[in-house]
Amino acid sequence: MIANAQLQEGSILATGGLNFSSTSDGNAYSNSFGISLTGGYFIQDNFVVGLSLSYGSASVSINDDFGMGDMSNDAFGIGAFARYYIPYTDKFSFFGQAGLAGVFSSPDENSSINNFSFELAPGFAYFFTDRIALNFSVGLIGFTSQTVSLGDNSNSVNTINFGVDLLSPRLGFSVFF
Numbered sequence: 001m002i003a004n005a006q007l008q009e010g011s012i013l014a015t016g017g018l019n020f021s022s023t024s025d026g027n028a029y030s031n032s033f034g035i036s037l038t039g040g041y042f043i044q045d046n047f048v049v050g051l052s053l054s055y056g057s058a059s060v061s062i063n064d065d066f067g068m069g070d071m072s073n074d075a076f077g078i079g080a081f082a083r084y085y086i087p088y089t090d091k092f093s094f095f096g097q098a099g100l101a102g103v104f105s106s107p108d109e110n111s112s113i114n115n116f117s118f119e120l121a122p123g124f125a126y127f128f129t130d131r132i133a134l135n136f137s138v139g140l141i142g143f144t145s146q147t148v149s150l151g152d153n154s155n156s157v158n159t160i161n162f163g164v165d166l167l168s169p170r171l172g173f174s175v176f177f
Helices: none
Strands: 012-024 028-044 047-062 070-087 092-108 111-127 132-137 141-150 153-162 170-176
Touching: 012 047, 028 070, 047 092, 070 111, 111 170
Parallel strands: none
Antiparallel strands: 012 028, 012 170, 028 047, 047 070, 070 092, 092 111, 111 132, 111 141, 132 170, 141 153
16 A cells, blocks of 8 residues: 555645746737636545636737727636545556636626636646645546626537547646645
């Protein structure tokens, strides 16, 4: 039996993300920034449940020849997850994760964009130390519902994904307490 102290009942998992991108093509440029924080509590050995919070901001500036000018948008997100680890060695564990999330934004006083999603994702964790792990996961099954509202009009788009998405892997670090 493999014992990982960081995966025991009563331990805490903390992780976060930070991203920035900037694009320019001569007629337009865009910038985006995002930050996310995730925390979880091991309710039993190898099984953690937790919450995530996120914030993102994006701006686009288009040459006035197109008549569009500048646009910006802020988005806020909240989510919940459950992850079960299957230790393989002292340094390596597989995991399966289920998560629910909502992202809410309002580009101006007359419009809103809301996303709700559910996802199942397999992955693995490599423990560099007893407290720090590298995580890698890919989406397996997912459902996303996006509703865009403009004034009194709204439109919803629902998407179901099934399969490993090797083009959008997730790579990150976790800290255990």
